[in-house]
Amino acid sequence: MTDDQYDYIKQCNHTAQIANTLRLSRYFLVSILVICLYLFCIYQIYFSSPSFYFNLWFIITELFASFCWLISTTFFKPNHYDLKVANRWIQFQCLSIGVLIAAGIFIIYYHLPAINPNFTDIQALTLSALLLIVTQTFGLTYLTQKLNYFCLAFLPSIVPYLVSQFIFIEQSNHLFSLAINFAFIVLLLCASTSYRIHKSIAILHAKNRLLMQDAEQQVAWSDELCQQLQSEINHSKNIEMQLQLNNQMLEQKVKERTFDIQQMNQDLENQQQNLVLAHEIAGLRPWDWNIKDRKISITNNNQEKTQRNSKEHHQQLQHVIHPDDIDHFKDAMKQHLRRHNDRYESTYRLQNTTTGKWNWVHDIGRVISRDPKTKKPTRMVGIRRDIHQERISQERLKLAASVLEQAAQGIFILNDEFCYIDVNPFYEQLTGFQHEQLIGKHLFDITANYKEQQRTIHTNILNQVKKAREFDGELNEKFLSGKELTIWMHINAITDEQDRVTHYIGIVSDLTERKLQEQRLSYLENYDTLTDLPNRFYYNYQLHQYLVSQKDSIKQLAVIRLNIDRFRPLNEYLSNNGGDELLRQVAQRLRLTNAEALFLAHLNGDDFSIVYEISHIRPSVIEHCERITKAFSQPFNILGQDHLITLSMGVAFYPEHGRQLDYLNNCAEQALSEAKNLGGNTTYYYSTESTKLLEDGIFLEQDLRKAIQRNELVVYYQPKINFRDKNIHGFEALVRWNHPKRGIIPPGLFIPLAEQTSLISDIGRLVIHQTAKQIKIWNEMGFTNICVSVNIVAQQLRRGQLLQDLDEAISINGISGANLELEITESSFLENSVTIKNLLHEIKSRQINISLDDFGTGYSSLSYLADFPIDILKIDRSFVSKIGENKQEAIVSAMIAMGKAMGMVVVAEGIETKQQLKYLQDLDCDIVQGYFFSKPLPEAEATLYLEKNLHVTAYTSLISS
CATH class of the missing domain: 3.30.450.20 (PAS domain)
Known part of the structure; x- marks a missing residue:
C-alpha cells in the first residue's frame, strides 16, 4: 500500500468515525433522557420524600440532553459541517454527559439515603448502579466509533464509586468493590474491542472504495486496449486486402514488370511477417522486458498490463514453472540473449495459481534493441500462448493412433466409394494382405x-x-x-x-x-465326456421333441431305463479309473447293440436310458431288451481282469403310461426300481397297478413337508434298563407322525420316503431339539443321569449341519453332552470314512456318546469298531428275536464277547421274552430295551414311567424267578 493510499484510508476512517458518532450520539442522548426520567419516576412513586438536589439534577440533565440533541440535529447535518468543530462538539457533549451521570450517581448513592430514612443503602446502590450500567451500555453501543469519546463519558461517571472505596473504606462492601472494579475493566475492554471493530470496518470500507475506483480505472484501460486491438485487426484486414489487390495487379503485368514484382514480393514477405506477429499478439499475452531498467511489463489473464521488477518476476517464475522445465526455459533464454539463436522460443508447463494445475504454454520473444557499443540486449518483447488444449489434442491423436495400431480387432477406413484408404495391422493379419x-x-x-x-x-x-x-x-x-x-x-x-x-x-x-468354442461348449453341455453319449439335459430335450414336435409321425415309444447291478461295490473295488473304464465299455456295448434306437443317453453314474420307437417293421421291445441282456452276457475286461456285468431295466410306454415328459420318466424310473427290488438282472415293465402307490408316495411326501411345518411330528421314548444297578439307564427317542386325518403313522411308512429327500435331515434336527428339551425337563425334575439316544442317518452326517444342530440344542436347553447318545448305522461309515471319522471325533469332544446301531445287519466290518470312536455296540433285534436257535445264540454271544473285549457298552434291543432276558444276563449284557419292559411312550407317559420305575422292581422279580 502506498503512502497516498494510507493517508486516504486514514482520512476516510477519521471522517467516518466523526460522522457515525454524530449520527449515533442522538440515540445516546435520547437514552439518557429516558433513563433519567425512569429513575426520577421510580423515586417519586416509591419514595415520595422530596429532594431539592435530586430534582435540580434531573431538570439540568434533561434540559442539557435535549439541548445537545437539538444542536446535533440542527447544525450538524450530513456533509455540512467542519470536522474539527464536530470533533470538539462531540468531546464536549460526552464529557458533560459523563459529569452529569457522575453527579446523579453521587446524589442517589450518598445524598438521598442521608435525607430519606425510607431510602436504604441497598436501594441507593441499586438505582445508582442501574443509572451507571444503562448509560454506559448505551455509551458502549453508540460512542465507540472513537475510544476517547467513550472514555470522556465513562471515566467521570465512575468517579463516585472509585472515591467511595478510598474515603469510606470501613463502610464499603469489599466484594462489591471488587465486582464493580472488574465490571469497569470489562466495560473498557469491550469498548476497546468495539472501537477496533468499528475501525476495521471503516478501513475495509475505505479499501473497498479504493478497489472500486481501481477496478473502474482497469475497466477503462481494458476498453482502451480492446479498441486498440480492434484497430490493429482492422488494419491487418486492410493490409491483407491491399496485398490481394497488389497480387492481382502483379499477375497481370508479370511479363512487363519482372523487376518490380520481385521488389514487391520482398515487400510482401516483410509485411506478411508483420501480419503474422500482429496475429500472434492479438489473441495472446504480450510481454515487454526493459533489460536496461530491469523492468518487465506483462499481461495477465484479464488482458491487464502489470509492471514489476525483473528480479521479482524471475523469482516468481522459479516457483510457477514446472521443475522439469525450468532448465530448458533458462537455456533457451540464454541462447537467444547471447545471439546464438535468432529468436527465443520455449514450451514449458506453468502452474495456475488458482487451481494449482499445470498448463502448457508456448513462449516466443525477440531482442529488439541492443547497446550500440557492447551489443548487450537492452529490450526484449514477446508473447506467451496457452497451448494446453493443443497438447491434450495431440496426445489424444497419438493415443488414437496407438489404439488403431495395437487394437485386437481389425479396423479399416474407406472413402465414399468403399475403397480402402487405411487399415490397422490386425486387419492385415486377419485378411492375409x-x-x-x-x-x-x-x-x-x-x-x-x-x-x-x-x-x-x-x-x-x-x-x-x-x-x-x-x-x-x-x-x-x-x-x-x-x-x-x-x-x-x-x-x-x-x-x-x-x-x-x-x-x-x-x-x-x-x-x-x-x-x-461354442461348438465345444455345446458338446460339453449336451454330451457326457466320459461315455461320449448325450447327457440328461439333452436326453430330456430330445425326448420332449419326440413327444411334442414329432407326435404325428411317431405313434408309440418305449422309454427303457438301465442300471448296472451292484455298481457301487464294484466301483470301490476297481477304483475310480476302473469304474470309469467300465462305464465307457458299457456305453460302447450299448451303442453297438442299439443301432436301431432313436436315442441313447448316459443320465448319470451307472444310469442309462434308451428311447425306442415301436413299429411293425422293428423288433419288439421284449426282443430288443433280450438282445441287450444277451450282449451283456459276455464279460468286460477291466484293468486286465474279466468282470461279468448284469443290468436292471425298467420300461414305460408312450402314450399308454403317459404323454408328458416328467410323468413318462417317472414311470420308467419306478419300473427300474421294481427291477432292482427283484434282485436285478431282469426287465420290469411298468403297469398301471403301481400308479396308485406312486401317487400315494407323492401325496405322502407333500403331507410330510407340511407336517414338519405344522409340528405334527412327535417324539416317543422307549426305556433302556441297566443290567448292573437295575436302574433306568435312559431312553431311545423314536419319531412318530401324528397325522390330523390318519392318526399316528409309524416311522416305517414315512422314514424311507424322507430318506430319499432332504426331509430326513429336517426330521433329525427336530428330534434332536425336542429330545434336548425333554432332557432339560427331566434334569429339572432331578433325573440328571438320564441318557437319551437319537438315531442319526448318513445324510445328516454328509450334509454338514449335524454339529451345528447339536450345539444349538445343547446351548439353548443348557444340558450336558453326556445326556445325549447318537445311534449311527454301519452304512453311514461306507462313504467319506476320513470325513466321517473327523466328524465323530468332533462329536466326542462334546462328551456325546456314539452307538453303532443294528450291528450285524450291515457290512459288519470289524475295522469300523477299531477305526471309529464308538462307545456302544447295539445288537439288532433280528438276532435277539431268534435266541433259542443255536446258530443265532452263537452270533449274539460272539457279538457281546467282542464288544466287551473292545471295552464297549453292549446294548440289546427287541427284548420280548423272559428267555431272551435270562440269556442276555448270563452273557453279561450291559443294557437292554424292548416291549418286555415298555413300548415307546409319549413325553408325559415316559415321565410317569420314570417316576414310578426309577428302580425296576419288576425286572428284579423276574430275574429272581
Missing part, C-alpha cells in the same frame, strides 16, 4: 466372390450401408489370400457438417475361435 496390397482396393475385392450367393450378400451389405449408413452382422468369408474366417463386421458412415458421407469406418472381429 499387406497394407500396400489393400490401399485403393474395393471393400470386397479381397474376398472370393465366385458364388452368386456370396456376391448377393456383399451387394446387400453395400446397399444397406448406403441407405442406413451402418451395417452390423456376421459373415463367413474366404479371402483371396487363402484364409477362411467367420467374422463379425460393423461399418459406420462418417459425415461432414452438411450430412454428406465422406468416409466409412469398419471394425472386424474374428469369430472363428469363438465358433469352435
